[in-house]
Amino acid sequence: MSLLDYSAYEIAEKIQRGELSAVEVLEAALARIAAVDGRPGTLDYGELTPEDQSKVHAFITLTADRARQQAESVDMRRKAGEKLGPLAGVPITIKDIFCLKGVRSTAASRILSNFEAPYTATPVERLEAAGAVTLGKVNLDEFTYGSSSESSAYQPSTRNPWDPSRVPGGSSGGSAAAVAAGEGWLSLGTDTGGSIRQPAAFCGVVGLKPTYGRVSRYGLIAFGSSLDCPGPVARDVRDAALMLSVIAGSDPRDSTAANLPVPDYLASLDRGVKGLRIGLSPDFMRIAFPDPETGEIVTENLANEICDVTLRAADLLAAEGAEIVEHVPLPNIAFGIPVYFVISRVEASSNLHRFDGVKYGYRTDEDYSDLHEMYRKTRAEGFGPEPKLRILMGMYVSAAQYSEHYYQRALKVRSMIRADFNAAFDPQGPYRLDALLAPTTPTPAFKMGDIYGDSVLMQYADQFTVPANHAGVPAISLPGGLSSEALPIGLQIIAPDFAEPTLFRAGYAFEQATANEAWRQAKPRVLVEAGL
Amino acid sequence: MTEEISQALFAKMVGLAAFAFDPEEAEYLRGELNNQLKAIHQLERAALDQEVPLASRGVTYTPESRPPLRPDIWEACENPEEILAQAPHVEEGYLVVPDIPHTELE
Numbered sequence: 001m002s003l004l005d006y007s008a009y010e011i012a013e014k015i016q017r018g019e020l021s022a023v024e025v026l027e028a029a030l031a032r033i034a035a036v037d038g039r040p041g042t043l044d045y046g047e048l049t050p051e052d053q054s055k056v057h058a059f060i061t062l063t064a065d066r067a068r069q070q071a072e073s074v075d076m077r078r079k080a081g082e083k084l085g086p087l088a089g090v091p092i093t094i095k096d097i098f099c100l101k102g103v104r105s106t107a108a109s110r111i112l113s114n115f116e117a118p119y120t121a122t123p124v125e126r127l128e129a130a131g132a133v134t135l136g137k138v139n140l141d142e143f144t145y146g147s148s149s150e151s152s153a154y155q156p157s158t159r160n161p162w163d164p165s166r167v168p169g170g171s172s173g174g175s176a177a178a179v180a181a182g183e184g185w186l187s188l189g190t191d192t193g194g195s196i197r198q199p200a201a202f203c204g205v206v207g208l209k210p211t212y213g214r215v216s217r218y219g220l221i222a223f224g225s226s227l228d229c230p231g232p233v234a235r236d237v238r239d240a241a242l243m244l245s246v247i248a249g250s251d252p253r254d255s256t257a258a259n260l261p262v263p264d265y266l267a268s269l270d271r272g273v274k275g276l277r278i279g280l281s282p283d284f285m286r287i288a289f290p291d292p293e294t295g296e297i298v299t300e301n302l303a304n305e306i307c308d309v310t311l312r313a314a315d316l317l318a319a320e321g322a323e324i325v326e327h328v329p330l331p332n333i334a335f336g337i338p339v340y341f342v343i344s345r346v347e348a349s350s351n352l353h354r355f356d357g358v359k360y361g362y363r364t365d366e367d368y369s370d371l372h373e374m375y376r377k378t379r380a381e382g383f384g385p386e387p388k389l390r391i392l393m394g395m396y397v398s399a400a401q402y403s404e405h406y407y408q409r410a411l412k413v414r415s416m417i418r419a420d421f422n423a424a425f426d427p428q429g430p431y432r433l434d435a436l437l438a439p440t441t442p443t444p445a446f447k448m449g450d451i452y453g454d455s456v457l458m459q460y461a462d463q464f465t466v467p468a469n470h471a472g473v474p475a476i477s478l479p480g481g482l483s484s485e486a487l488p489i490g491l492q493i494i495a496p497d498f499a500e501p502t503l504f505r506a507g508y509a510f511e512q513a514t515a516n517e518a519w520r521q522a523k524p525r526v527l528v529e530a531g532l
Numbered sequence: 533m534t535e536e537i538s539q540a541l542f543a544k545m546v547g548l549a550a551f552a553f554d555p556e557e558a559e560y561l562r563g564e565l566n567n568q569l570k571a572i573h574q575l576e577r578a579a580l581d582q583e584v585p586l587a588s589r590g591v592t593y594t595p596e597s598r599p600p601l602r603p604d605i606w607e608a609c610e611n612p613e614e615i616l617a618q619a620p621h622v623e624e625g626y627l628v629v630p631d632i633p634h635t636e637l638e
Contacts, residue, residue, distance in 0.1 A: 360618035472590025
């Protein structure tokens with residue numbers, strides 16, 4: 001057994017006990033990165049080679065020297081008998097949407113290509129204070145705007161370790177792919193409409209969107225400020241619980257960070273699911289998508305192999321003592337994507353107006369005659385197509401003459417989506433659920449290039465994840481099985497506000513119930529082909 | 533309501549957003565925006581009534597969960613040089629911008 005096969009929890013324990021050194025663990029991670037990652041994403045990338053098409057490309061910036069200093073510090077502190085943090089010596093990656101002082105923070109955009117953050121984001125600061133060793137910044141969709149990671153200005157964009165001809169999902173594609181390929185044990189991602197859970201599902205790892213406000217957004221380059229949630233990407237549920245226990249909590253630098261105590265998430269794992277009421281909804285068993293001919297939105301039943309993963313999980317949890325409640329109505333989640341098209345664009349548009357070539361970031365190299373021309377050239381060159389689309393749509397639907405019809409209507413429908421979840425979780429209501437079970441995605445990972453460029457179809461890849469963002473409730477994606485093409489299929493569990501312990505209980509119970517199944521032994525293709 | 537974003541409206545929005553596109557990029561972006569509008573029009577099917585409140589976020593903050601206000605105290609920035617070093621053009625601690633065009637109001 002290679003040390004790369006241990007979980008983050010086990011690595012931290014072994015380092016604490018002196019059975020492994022942090023430097024030894026770091027060098028193993030760096031060797032794995034050298035074996036599977038290929039060249040990092042860059043702005044001037046040239047032609048993709050056949051070798052490029054077989055690698056993961058999770059990274060934009062590898063901070064190996066900084067990581068070595070951190071690992072040596074952990075080892076010195078252990079030898080000195082000092083108390084180590086819960087993540088001491090665990091190599092992690094950071095989605096390149098978080099600020100890390102002194103390190104380039106690009107948001108995968110040309111417009112921030114030269115930006116070195118003058119401060120560190122709170123969740124990153126907490127991870128490093130807990131002893132985590134930061135391997136570097138990983139790739140994503142530009143400004144997190146996408147569901148495949150293909151829109152990054154830094155190419156080659158990340159590929160799926162299970163099949164490098166397929167996308168890793170997005171926007172936290174670099175995070176999920178790095179964890180799946182064993183390049184780092186944990187990754188800090190963000191989830192605005194599914195950007196942790198969807199790539200976690202595509203890459204066969206665990207991804208958690210905490211309750212809105214559970215984790216501080218300070219130092220996160222903002223997308224949708226009422227939706228953004230930093231959260232863990234991990235190999236298993238216990239590692240996700242460990243990581244959340246480090247990054248969660250109030251923060252005087254973020255007025256939306258909830259002022260609530262952080263429970264002992266690890267203690268919740270072994271409590272089992274006996275007595276939990278877990279719901280299934282027919283509204284999560286239908287998919288919507290734009291008709292290729294007319295562009296009109298049509299619906300059809302979910303593919304059997306996706307549906308079966310959720311139903312089988314319900315059976316397994318029932319066998320463990322959970323009570324399964326069927327036919328839970330969530331009629332308004334069907335509006336999740338249209339609502340998201342409005343609210344997220346308005347918030348993105350507002351957040352992106354600050355990038356103007358004056359205070360920081362990219363400024364055009366071309367000549368300009370005045371300030372306005374400098375703005376136009378800088379923004380046209382600095383932003384890719386997705387940020388441009390989101391700025392323009394956000395302006396349109398929030399314009400005075402359209403706001404009532406679009407933005408205010410979307411905010412009302414968001415209330416109705418929230419009301420659906422309130423009714424399902426109401427302790428005095430007819431359903432009285434502790435959690436909901438649902439698929440994470442409508443399909444397994446799709447081929448690179450198949451959807452990119454069609455902004456509507458791409459958005460509908462998030463249709464099962466986005467309702468939890470509108471409602472603010474926590475949700476986790478777990479590996480639930482493999483498709484007929486040997487691709488991971490995700491299972492999603494959704495719980496009421498701040499009920500992350502319930503997610504960990506149910507998730508851990510599912511992991512234990514399936515621990516010896518054959519699909520759990522399968523490895524991503526990039527590891528098999530590299531003989532790892 | 534099934535309006536589309538016309539070329540004229542698109543051009544106006546591009547100006548307001550401080551962008552500049554070549555014709556091919558402009559047509560692609562306008563086409564995608566109009567496709568997105570078709571999806572957004574699904575909202576007209578929602579059974580809204582006047583009583584439904586606007587939700588600026590999903591989670592409701594309670595007195596227990598709402599962070600306390602910080603004292604309104606001025607604090608010096610610890611590293612102004614590092615922040616100014618990010619700017620493309622700085623002189624004597626001030627951000628320098630190109631000429632700002634002026635318009636005479638009638």
